Amino acid sequence: MKEIILAKYGEIALKGENRSTFEDILTRNIKRRLKNLGSFQLSRRQSTIYIEPLDDGDVDAAVEALKCVFGIGAIQRCAVFPKDFETVTENLSYLKSALDTAKTFKVEAKRSDKSFPMKSPEIQQRLGDAVLDAFPHLGVDVHTPDVTVRLEIRDNGAYLSAERIIGAGGMPVGSSGKALLMLSGGIDSPVAGYMMAKRGLIVDCIHYVSPPYTSERARLKVEKLCELMTGYCGDIRFYCVPFTEIQEALRDNCPEEHFTVLMRRMMVKIANKICSRDGYGAIITGESLAQVASQTLPALYCTNAAAEFPVFRPVIGMDKIEITEISRRIGTFETSILPYEDCCTVFSPKHPRTRPKFEDILAAEGAYDFDSMIDEAISKTEMKRFKYGEETVFLD
Ligand code: ATP
């Protein structure tokens, strides 16, 4: 009996003429994910990528990895047979592990090969009877079964399965271009990166550090987050920008109450230049409206005005609880809550202005030559690459 994984398209299935471009990217992304899991042969037809393990292909591990690949709507693990109903019913033992622990089931049949002699209702009926014979402890429940047994009669075979997993959804990473995520060590920004990768963006990360005010450990924590994000985002380029001198200049030359917004404008100005230089089409942040003083509407206005690229803030309308839920689900939460400092908290004013006036901000910023400091910081920026599947050990 041969086992195969079907990766069924999510939104790509709705695409028209340019669909094959999206399929190519999804296929490439799947190949990259499976690279270290043995050999697989991929082919595609009928809105599905067929992933067939060759001798050493690890199907369990492949299913796990595919759960994180954007563009896949559903993952189905199937046994594949010739299109002969008797052969299928003789091999129902394939369903054993799923059905032994179940109490109820139903059958769903789909016949996309219309030349197959039985119609779907008849397949459902007869397969249901055969399942009941083979697993007499089961009852039928067509509304909320424990297990749905599926038989699909496709162009190239009959596919039997008892396992359909909801995929990561969204669009394949790389199909929407690339953007630069401002990644702090917190909970929100990794979630923001995940959400935009889900819309097909390649997400690379920029992080600002202020040694000695921020520690090496704090930076390593952010690098760890990058590594974790590769599970969904694929390979990530990481820019680490030295921010100490700019922060000290802000502290020494600008009104304290404006420090937070001015600092955020500096971050955005640096991101602008890196976007222009390296071809990013947008900036992503983990800002959430009203969460902290820098995320009030007037503060966001001031920060946003420094941006020369679209700024995507996918968590802007989400509560911390909702963001945290996603963070747990994607596996970044435990690292995000490690208690290391961020440069945002360095020199942060006791009473930041929650309603900064844009003219005041511009006046404060104009009092010093920050432009050359920005160029200097960019010239000293370090760059690393995090590759999916390559674990880096940073933290105990
Ligand atoms: P997070 O949103 O990741 O939990 P946070 O809640 O501490 O961080 P802020 O400090 O207000 O939020 O930062 C808001 C956003 O600004 C972050 O989501 C992130 O996009 C960006 N940001 C903050 N600090 C940094 C940093 N050191 N490097 C890069 N981006 C940063």
Ligand code: MG
């Ligand atoms: Mg936040």
